[in-house]
Amino acid sequence: MMSTRFLLLALLLAALLLAAAPAARAQTYYLDLTGQLLSVPNRTVTVEQVVDGREGHAATGVVYRGLGNKSAAVLFRQGLAPELTAFVQAQLPARPTDHSVVLCLRQLRVSETITRMTEQASADLAADVYEHLTDGYHFVQSVGGHTNARALETTYLHAEHVALLLGQCMEQLNRADWTAAAARKPLSLAALASDVPASLAGGGRRGPVPPILRQAPRRGMYYRFEQFLANRPDTSLAFRLDTIRLRLGSELAMQKWAGVARVRPLPTDGSSHRKEFTGLWGFSDGQQLFVLHGKRFFPLVRQGSFFTFVGEAPLDQEYVLARAEAQARAGVMGVALMNKPDHTAEPMPYALDMRTGELAAYPGSRSSARPDTAFIYVYRPVPATGPALVKVRVNGREVGSLRPGQYLELPWFRHAQPLQLCFDGLPVTTPCQYLVPDKAQLNYLKINASGSASSWQWMPPAQGSADLDELDKQRQ
Secondary structure, three states, X not given: OHHHHHHHHHHHHHHHHXXXXXXXHOOEEEOOOOOOOOOOOOOOEEEEEEEEOOHHHOOOEEEEEOOOOXXXXXXXXXXXXXXXXXXXHHHOOOXXXXXXXXXXXXXXXXXXXXXOOOEEEEEEEEEEEEEEEOOEEEEEEEEEEXXXXXXXXXXXHHHHHHHHHHHHHHHHHHHOOHHHHHOOOOEOHHHOOOOOOOOOOOOHHHOXXXXXXXXXXXXXXXXXXXXXXXXXXXXXXXXXXEEOOOOOOOXXXXXXXXXXXXXXXXXXXXXXXXXXXXXXXXXXXXXXXXXXXXXXXXXXXXXXXXXXXEEEOOOOHHHHHXXXXXXXXXXXXXXXXXXXXXXXXXXXEEEEOOOOOOEEEOOOOXXXXXXXXXXXXXXXXXXXXXXOOEEEEEOOEEEEEEOOOOEEEEEEOOOOOOEEEEEEOOOOOOOEEEEOOOOOOOEEEEEOOOOOOOOEEEEXXXXXXXXXXXXXXXXX
């Protein structure tokens, strides 16, 4: 009897060790392109080499493995650049008439979003392309793509997605201007990784600045990222902003989002055109831009040559795992005691990639922004409606108050961290907002105290500076 008990204990211990072994190995997931196909119809190029030009050579993403959904960093076993080079060359052999190019990756990211019902796999790729001529490497153009799909198990989709995006990016070179590329300054192969990435703000040899970065936003609906870049929304539908009630599963998230207005566009001519609002990428009310993320709209804030917003954090996998373990310990009918808070849907900074339309955690692996101080100027014009005094809070702490004709300078030292800005005294039920302040230029917020969702307005730097100059003259 005793030997039988020892045998059962030994078998139980072995089973526990076997169950724990995959979890330990799952800390790293190697992406394998073996068996994938690369399709480039009417191609005109051959890839001489793939160069890793990403900042910091970060991991390619994070996936969740096993029954416990433990996170694992995505890597290439032989390195990203060598494996992609071998894959592309094997799939697309060189031909005498091809243009020989180097793909310098600026972004390659795979990710998984797990909800309580399903999973979604997404991938983003952006690269600068250089043609190899006799005197060096000449910039041709930037390429990029994005894809996503839902499935019960998404990890197996990533290799297919990477191959698909490589093909799409190379197909974009079918329309390349090779004459213009040959006229540009040549670079050495070693200089490509550190060459200035495709800068949408600089224009010049990288192409024109998109209209959304040099024009005031037009009021209307964006159904595609390209409409947003071109500042050409659908203006045919009249709409109004409707405030929605928050329904979040996390108590911490409900506390932190309390007082922050969440809005959606609704038609003003009845419900007949409500179906037209499905499939939106975002919209603009003529002053503020909004982007759709996780079935909700969030206001965009410009960061030099791209945009950021503060959205909801994804499902807290560590909390879900801890809760499942606690419930298993307590039994089916027991009470699960939890010490770990649920961070699901808490405020989290995101960025919009202006080449691919990707929405990803900010700063992330592709951010070129350096830590620095951002400045926000909050002011009330004269004359001003509303209360005589408006108190200003930053992340819950009162930092000053404003009367008509006054302004405050608010420095923000926390790089890429969300700032909660609240105004006590305004005749609104949601006196707060979240943002990541733009440190590339000064931020100006005008308080109107109109008793509506437009109680404040972010002003262009030139207009905001002029308004403050006028307030200084009035005080003098």
